[in-house]
Amino acid sequence: MHVTLEVWRQPGPDTAGRFVTYPVDDVSPDMSFLELFDVLNEQLIKAGDEPIAFDHDCREGICGSCSMMINGRAHGPERGTATCQLHMRKFSDGAHITVEPWRAAAFPVIKDLCVDRAAFDRIIEAGGYITAPTGGARDANEILVPKSAADAAMDAAACIGCGACVAACPNGAAQLFTSAKIQHLNLLPQGQPERWERVINMVDEMERWFGSCTNHGECEAACPKDISLDFIALMNRDYVKAQFKQRRLAGQRR
Amino acid sequence: MTDPLLEAKIPPGPIAGKWDEHKFAVKLVNPANRRKFKIVVVGSGLAGASAAATLGELGYEVTMITFHDSPRRAHSIAAQGGINAAKNYRNDGDSIYRLFYDTVKGGDYRSREANVYRLAQLSVNIIDQCVAQGVPFAREYGGLLDNRSFGGAQVSRTFYARGQTGQQLLLGAYQALMRQVHLGNVRLYPRTEMLDLVVHEGRAVGVVTRDLITGDVTSHAGHAVVLATGGYGNVFYLSTNAKNSNVTAIWRAHRRGALMANPCYTQIHPTCIPASDDFQSKLTLMSESLRNDGRIWVPQRPGDERPADQIPENDRDYFLERRYPAFGNLVPRDVASRAAKREVDAEHGVGPLRNGVYLDFSEPISRLGRDVIEERYGNLFQMYERITGEDPYVVPMRIYPAVHYTMGGLWVDYNLMSTIPGLYVLGEANFSDHGANRLGASALMQGLADGYYVLPATISDYLAPLLGTDPCPTDHQVFADAEAEVGERVRALLSAKGTHSVDHFHRELGKILWEDCGMERSEASLEKALAEIPALREEFHKNVRVLGDGESLNQSLEKAGRVADFLEFGELMCRDALHREESCGGHFRVEHQTEDGEALRDDEHFAYVAAWEYTGDDANPRLHREPLEFEAAHLAQRSYK
Numbered sequence: 001m002h003v004t005l006e007v008w009r010q011p012g013p014d015t016a017g018r019f020v021t022y023p024v025d026d027v028s029p030d031m032s033f034l035e036l037f038d039v040l041n042e043q044l045i046k047a048g049d050e051p052i053a054f055d056h057d058c059r060e061g062i063c064g065s066c067s068m069m070i071n072g073r074a075h076g077p078e079r080g081t082a083t084c085q086l087h088m089r090k091f092s093d094g095a096h097i098t099v100e101p102w103r104a105a106a107f108p109v110i111k112d113l114c115v116d117r118a119a120f121d122r123i124i125e126a127g128g129y130i131t132a133p134t135g136g137a138r139d140a141n142e143i144l145v146p147k148s149a150a151d152a153a154m155d156a157a158a159c160i161g162c163g164a165c166v167a168a169c170p171n172g173a174a175q176l177f178t179s180a181k182i183q184h185l186n187l188l189p190q191g192q193p194e195r196w197e198r199v200i201n202m203v204d205e206m207e208r209w210f211g212s213c214t215n216h217g218e219c220e221a222a223c224p225k226d227i228s229l230d231f232i233a234l235m236n237r238d239y240v241k242a243q244f245k246q247r248r249l250a251g252q253r254r
Numbered sequence: 255m256t257d258p259l260l261e262a263k264i265p266p267g268p269i270a271g272k273w274d275e276h277k278f279a280v281k282l283v284n285p286a287n288r289r290k291f292k293i294v295v296v297g298s299g300l301a302g303a304s305a306a307a308t309l310g311e312l313g314y315e316v317t318m319i320t321f322h323d324s325p326r327r328a329h330s331i332a333a334q335g336g337i338n339a340a341k342n343y344r345n346d347g348d349s350i351y352r353l354f355y356d357t358v359k360g361g362d363y364r365s366r367e368a369n370v371y372r373l374a375q376l377s378v379n380i381i382d383q384c385v386a387q388g389v390p391f392a393r394e395y396g397g398l399l400d401n402r403s404f405g406g407a408q409v410s411r412t413f414y415a416r417g418q419t420g421q422q423l424l425l426g427a428y429q430a431l432m433r434q435v436h437l438g439n440v441r442l443y444p445r446t447e448m449l450d451l452v453v454h455e456g457r458a459v460g461v462v463t464r465d466l467i468t469g470d471v472t473s474h475a476g477h478a479v480v481l482a483t484g485g486y487g488n489v490f491y492l493s494t495n496a497k498n499s500n501v502t503a504i505w506r507a508h509r510r511g512a513l514m515a516n517p518c519y520t521q522i523h524p525t526c527i528p529a530s531d532d533f534q535s536k537l538t539l540m541s542e543s544l545r546n547d548g549r550i551w552v553p554q555r556p557g558d559e560r561p562a563d564q565i566p567e568n569d570r571d572y573f574l575e576r577r578y579p580a581f582g583n584l585v586p587r588d589v590a591s592r593a594a595k596r597e598v599d600a601e602h603g604v605g606p607l608r609n610g611v612y613l614d615f616s617e618p619i620s621r622l623g624r625d626v627i628e629e630r631y632g633n634l635f636q637m638y639e640r641i642t643g644e645d646p647y648v649v650p651m652r653i654y655p656a657v658h659y660t661m662g663g664l665w666v667d668y669n670l671m672s673t674i675p676g677l678y679v680l681g682e683a684n685f686s687d688h689g690a691n692r693l694g695a696s697a698l699m700q701g702l703a704d705g706y707y708v709l710p711a712t713i714s715d716y717l718a719p720l721l722g723t724d725p726c727p728t729d730h731q732v733f734a735d736a737e738a739e740v741g742e743r744v745r746a747l748l749s750a751k752g753t754h755s756v757d758h759f760h761r762e763l764g765k766i767l768w769e770d771c772g773m774e775r776s777e778a779s780l781e782k783a784l785a786e787i788p789a790l791r792e793e794f795h796k797n798v799r800v801l802g803d804g805e806s807l808n809q810s811l812e813k814a815g816r817v818a819d820f821l822e823f824g825e826l827m828c829r830d831a832l833h834r835e836e837s838c839g840g841h842f843r844v845e846h847q848t849e850d851g852e853a854l855r856d857d858e859h860f861a862y863v864a865a866w867e868y869t870g871d872d873a874n875p876r877l878h879r880e881p882l883e884f885e886a887a888h889l890a891q892r893s894y895k
């Protein structure tokens with residue numbers, strides 16, 4: 001196969017970027033999209049040009065490092081697939097492919113295709129955990145978790161934190177990520193004591209960094225793990241409920 | 255006789271009581287004093303994140319260094335199948351003793367008994383802890399935890415969260431860690447890579463790091479340093495490890511005086527997707543749990559080119575079931591890998607490059623239904639289809655062994671302290687618990703046991719006498735010198751301005767090691783590798799081309815530093831393999847095998863841990879031996895027949 005890549009090159013966070021065109025020959029359909037970049041980078045190094053920076057690590061679709069807008073779609077054309085798991089057999093011979101970094105105000109570009117996603121860590125810090133210091137746990141089977149709850153929590157917990165949902169959203173909103181993280185814990189019996197506080201703290205932190213959700217649903221379509229929009233509805237329900245619950249708890253405390 | 259450097263500090267008494275005895279014997283730091291101690295933790299995988307979170311909870315002041323953009327991306331996240339625990343929830347005869355025994359036997363009697371027993375004891379607490387944190391383990395309809403079986407065991411003791419157990423356990427540890435970051439007990443330094451260990455007056459006092467975004471070389475000081483930086487499987491270039499996994503942290507510690515134990519023990523995992531071409535950048539593992547239901551076979555006739563569905567039952571060889579009737583497809587990884595290699599070498603291989611064997615689900619699909627198989631392995635099947643373009647519900651998977659895990663690592667005592675006082679090593683980075691072969695679902699168990707329980711209980715023994723002392727200041731000469739050395743190394747890599755990329759050299763090194771120090775090793779192959787590696791290393795430093803500068807994000811430069819260390823480490827690995835004149839677990843010397851081709855141990859001469867001391871760039875490393883004694887598990891030839 002032969003493809004023509006149009007890649008966003010930007011030397012640093014404060015410098016202007018631009019698209020650069022790179023033709024690549026002898027592309028195998030069995031190559032992954034990142035392997036195509038490996039091959040291109042080898043060519044660039046040979047020619048004395050600085051290789052393209054891109055985040056990647058596990059190349060198994062689980063670490064969530066890879067992050068490319070491919071022809072305007074987060075992670076490219078294949079549904080439920082991270083960039084590293086996308087293979088060239090999904091493109092036609094002679095294809096013209098545009099590759100950009102995640103586009104979102106909360107994810108500033110570091111260099112070329114690498115962006116800073118630290119805002120996600122801040123959301124987790126704000127409450128994306130169950131307070132269970134090491135040592136105090138009782139026997140695991142004393143906590144019964146209905147299979148349906150465990151399965152639903154796992155569906156949410158499958159999120160790899162790549163940020164495709166934000167990149168795909170016209171508003172740069174992080175509702176899908178945040179709701180997946182909240183509902184993973186809020187659906188489980190272990191998550192109940194902190195349920196209301198968690199949703200308020202995490203949503204408030206999210207709003208500090210990201211845009212607002214206007215129900216486009218682009219996030220779900222872009223998610224490499226097929227996380228459902230339903231989690232956003234569940235988060236919103238919990239958020240509203242929490243406003244009342246919190247008030248009562250606050251009243252009890254004072 | 256015990257080597258004075260290798261004082262393992264194994265507590266006296268019967269094995270079942272050692273850990274409790276020891277916890278009582280160690281010195282403690284009282285809660286109010288803990289905040290006076292600073293601990294630097296490097297690496298944010300299961301071991302590092304769980305250790306940093308727990309130390310933070312205890313009240314220590316923790317610095318967490320990770321080269322990832324977020325701690326959650328550490329390679330533990332990719333572990334698929336599960337985590338072992340001796341809960342005996344299945345009522346199938348499991349016990350702490352049985353898990354201990356299976357692990358020692360699975361490790362081919364090359365691990366330290368007391369450590370393994372402690373690991374089996376703590377396995378039970380880990381599951382409790384993880385459930386309390388909200389890890390969504392698979393459940394039965396009644397709400398109880400579900401289990402599956404794994405290789406090397408005849409009980410079902412593996413807990414799992416679909417095919418993403420590592421991800422869920424790591425998220426649990428990461429979330430606990432982020433809670434501590436929020437509380438101010440842990441300071442997080444992402445995209446920061448450790449490039450040297452700083453040793454002052456014989457103690458580990460800090461690390462030198464490079465900020466991967468700005469290129470700034472700085473130091474972090476602490477009363478103790480904890481390395482949880484993972485394994486060195488990427489020395490082979492192609493492995494199932496994440497692309498950025500590397501040996502640098504432990505190799506730099508080794509050069510500063512920490513002994514490296516059993517570097518030749520590498521695990522080749524039997525169920526990976528076979529390589530497809532030269533551009534292949536890494537290999538993908540398919541969880542061992544697939545061997546619960548999948549049946550492994552090859553065509554009986556060498557060179558049989560018929561598609562799988564046209565090969566009748568009579569013409570198939572289910573070689574694991576045939577050779578190991580008791581364990582069948584669930585023999586340990588080293589045994590399964592070598593059996594597959596033997597079939598492929600005898601031209602029974604399948605697939606376009608004839609470099610794989612079949613892992614077939616047609617029988618379980620017709621027995622249990624597609625739904626059941628989909629629920630158990632759905633995401634793995636999906637992953638396979640994405641990579642190969644073949645549907646494993648219809649066409650049998652093709653698998654072949656690939657480098658997956660490294661049992662060797664820095665030598666540690668029972669407290670997990672290396673030979674440098676104040677330097678602790680956890681998880682895959684140490685050598686401690688898996689001997690010469692690790693059983694499936696035991697890496698997660700070890701990482702979390704080390705991080706949640708062992709280190710937090712033992713580190714106070716070292717810290718308590720240091721009460722009232724400050725960490726060595728980072729403006730001390732010893733830090734300045736180490737920073738200068740790191741800066742010099744970085745500059746040298748940038749200024750070589752040669753003709754070949756870093757990956758070129760890495761690939762060459764990988765080829766040498768896979769061929770000469772891979773699934774099978776011989777004296778001749780190892781001698782050959784030992785001649786080739788130094789030459790390649792010299793060529794690398796002369797002729798590597800690293801473009802860009804050292805003052806901004808430069809991924810080639812990062813890789814170059816790591817490959818430079820792999821080029822040194824690879825030589826030690828071969829040296830260790832050459833000296834170990836026996837076969838055990840993942841270390842298979844062709845000169846030492848039984849009549850039917852199984853690994854032949856030599857307990858009389860090699861029942862020891864080989865720990866290597868760095869003695870200079872131009873000098874040979876010095877071998878130290880820690881003899882292994884087996885009181886609770888008796889030395890026996892492994893048999894899975």
